[in-house]
Amino acid sequence: MKQQTSPLKLALIPVLMFGFGFALVPLYDVFCDITGLNGKTGRIEASEIDAGLVDDSRIITVRFLAQTNTGLPWSFEPLVEKMEVHPGQVYEAVYRVRSTSSQATKGQAVPSVSPGLAAEHFNKTECFCFVQQELGPLEVRDMPMRFVIGPNISDKIDQVTLSYTFFSLDRG
Amino acid sequence: MSTEIAHETAHDEHHDHGPAKGLMRWVTTTNHKDIGTLYLWLSFIMLLYGGSMAMIIRLELFQPGLQWVEPHFFNQMTTMHGLVMVFGAIMPAFVGLANWLIPMMIGAPDMALPRMNNWSFWILPFAFGMLACTTFMEGGAPAFGWTFYAPLSTTFAPASTDFFIFAVHLMGISSVMGSINIIATILNMRAPGMTLMKMPLFVWTWLITAYLLIAVMPVLAGAVTMMLTDRHFGTSFFDAAGGGDPVMFQHIFWFFGHPEVYIMILPAFGVISAIIPTFARKPLFGYSSMVYASASIAILSFMVWAHHMFTTGMPVAGELYFMYATILISVPTGVKVFNWVTTMWKGSMTFETPMLFALGFIVMFTIGGFSGLMLGVAPVDTQYHDTYFVVAHFHYVLVTGALYSIIAAFYYWVPKWTGHMYDERLGKIHFWWSTIAVNVLFFPQHFVGLAGMPRRIPDYALQFAEFNQISSIGGFAFGLAQVFFLYIVIKTIRGGEKATDRVWEGATGLEFEQLPSPPPYHSFNEPPPVK
Numbered sequence: 262m263k264q265q266t267s268p269l270k271l272a273l274i275p276v277l278m279f280g281f282g283f284a285l286v287p288l289y290d291v292f293c294d295i296t297g298l299n300g301k302t303g304r305i306e307a308s309e310i311d312a313g314l315v316d317d318s319r320i321i322t323v324r325f326l327a328q329t330n331t332g333l334p335w336s337f338e339p340l341v342e343k344m345e346v347h348p349g350q351v352y353e354a355v356y357r358v359r360s361t362s363s364q365a366t367k368g369q370a371v372p373s374v375s376p377g378l379a380a381e382h383f384n385k386t387e388c389f390c391f392v393q394q395e396l397g398p399l400e401v402r403d404m405p406m407r408f409v410i411g412p413n414i415s416d417k418i419d420q421v422t423l424s425y426t427f428f429s430l431d432r433g
Numbered sequence: 434m435s436t437e438i439a440h441e442t443a444h445d446e447h448h449d450h451g452p453a454k455g456l457m458r459w460v461t462t463t464n465h466k467d468i469g470t471l472y473l474w475l476s477f478i479m480l481l482y483g484g485s486m487a488m489i490i491r492l493e494l495f496q497p498g499l500q501w502v503e504p505h506f507f508n509q510m511t512t513m514h515g516l517v518m519v520f521g522a523i524m525p526a527f528v529g530l531a532n533w534l535i536p537m538m539i540g541a542p543d544m545a546l547p548r549m550n551n552w553s554f555w556i557l558p559f560a561f562g563m564l565a566c567t568t569f570m571e572g573g574a575p576a577f578g579w580t581f582y583a584p585l586s587t588t589f590a591p592a593s594t595d596f597f598i599f600a601v602h603l604m605g606i607s608s609v610m611g612s613i614n615i616i617a618t619i620l621n622m623r624a625p626g627m628t629l630m631k632m633p634l635f636v637w638t639w640l641i642t643a644y645l646l647i648a649v650m651p652v653l654a655g656a657v658t659m660m661l662t663d664r665h666f667g668t669s670f671f672d673a674a675g676g677g678d679p680v681m682f683q684h685i686f687w688f689f690g691h692p693e694v695y696i697m698i699l700p701a702f703g704v705i706s707a708i709i710p711t712f713a714r715k716p717l718f719g720y721s722s723m724v725y726a727s728a729s730i731a732i733l734s735f736m737v738w739a740h741h742m743f744t745t746g747m748p749v750a751g752e753l754y755f756m757y758a759t760i761l762i763s764v765p766t767g768v769k770v771f772n773w774v775t776t777m778w779k780g781s782m783t784f785e786t787p788m789l790f791a792l793g794f795i796v797m798f799t800i801g802g803f804s805g806l807m808l809g810v811a812p813v814d815t816q817y818h819d820t821y822f823v824v825a826h827f828h829y830v831l832v833t834g835a836l837y838s839i840i841a842a843f844y845y846w847v848p849k850w851t852g853h854m855y856d857e858r859l860g861k862i863h864f865w866w867s868t869i870a871v872n873v874l875f876f877p878q879h880f881v882g883l884a885g886m887p888r889r890i891p892d893y894a895l896q897f898a899e900f901n902q903i904s905s906i907g908g909f910a911f912g913l914a915q916v917f918f919l920y921i922v923i924k925t926i927r928g929g930e931k932a933t934d935r936v937w938e939g940a941t942g943l944e945f946e947q948l949p950s951p952p953p954y955h956s957f958n959e960p961p962p963v964k
Binding site: 265266267268271272274275276278279281282283285286289330369371375377378426428429430 | 545546609613614616617620621644647648649650651652653654655656659670672673674675676678681684685688746748
């Protein structure tokens, strides 16, 4: 008697693969988290920073970009366009956002760092992107962002660009 | 030989009945030959439907500027052309061939799950009917390209996208059911003595293809489901505002999409591996290396998807890995091409129409393979990405590759299926007409692509005008050649010179050696002897 292959057992493969398709979503995040790909920045507590690790010998230029996505009637810009920083030291950059709408609007900022390999060393202790921002009609707000570049960042990198995009959270 | 078979058929008459009468036969049939015919006709109709959209595309591109259609409608045409050709013409044609041939090739009476087989087919006309309807809906048909990248297919898509999503779900269910059926048939229903390594290569390549299908079609279903929930149920899989990522869409899509391109070419390898030995009158060179090459192509196909995404801002290490892995695939593919050439070496070759299409396949598929190698090289892909060079590449592998193998298979097996020889003179005209036209159509697209003409646009810079004009003329000629093919198909079904049971002097395999032409409605009620 020949070994029979059951169609029901075969049907398990597509069911599992359907699940695998969704499992790719968290896997993707984990992968980007470990490798620092995709420019996703990290978050650390201020107490985690070791003040003794400041590397005064290196200077890295950080450029700040800011934009709003379609559907969000805000203007959004950094108060300084670039900073020269030492790895290991905490700096503060301030962004100004201004609503041009006559109604209350809500947005979420999403960061991205280039080059991608710098992202895992780019950490923030405080950021307006950690929470949703809600602006009243024509409200203007200055928002701080405190960041530190890890001392272990590759010495081939001397320029880092941090880009924020504000997305609208007002659906429909 | 033939009288002996006829006698045996007569002997079995009390439990061997013919097809039911009337049109309901086609709706209720569970016969693998009927269902194979249905699949093949559906794919032919889809070929003409997708082809007529290609004619609109070529008409608009005949001259620079906008003459015939609106840009938005043009985008709908490129999108629907791609979807219909991939899911409607190429894939069902191979499933149709599998239905007709696999039971006859392995000595089985029918497919393992005949009732499900009926259902696998009959889902498809509804899926494509629904997809076709979107053209007439408010906002028009999907216009985001056949790869439906987010956010074009989520945030900015027309309302008809939901019909597209449901149609893709139905196609996926049909493919998965058809594949489970094929695997169950091949693994359980081979005649005694038909060991795995004695199976014809068409059966082998389909077995591997079926495994690819059940592995990746559900991932595609997952991707469109995520699109659906992003569109309507407040999730943010591909929406950066909610923590999602549109680039992730591309990863998930191409995790399906790259195996998909091998799904469309592996059965073609099987067809060519049947035709070349017949007309070279020599057994296939390197049978087992063909099996291993097909399997390694299938495994590698899961590891190279991001070569479609070199320009998304991948780190160099990623580009290098995907570049090397991609180029590695040319090794097993090269094994196949060299095996076909070696099979022909010192053979007594004749050049009937199926052989012509098979030879055309080898030459032109290899051209498409070479341009694929160029695209796989990450540093130069930055220049080629999303240009007409890509369009030329995948049309060489899909039209002169997959489609040519399907046409070759038709000419090779249609005398067996119908009992009628096709008209050899018309077949040769069809081959030369198509082959000249298809090269006039796609070869200049390499040049405009290298010069920087982007794909999926209705208008272009003036310096591309001549090549586009040549391309369009080739396109119209190629389209007309397939209408001529329709005439040949109908003529062959309706009559023609009586085919012998062996059909071709050098033909081998159970379907040629053990069955009359045409085969009885139910063949191999008793398992045939396998040498």
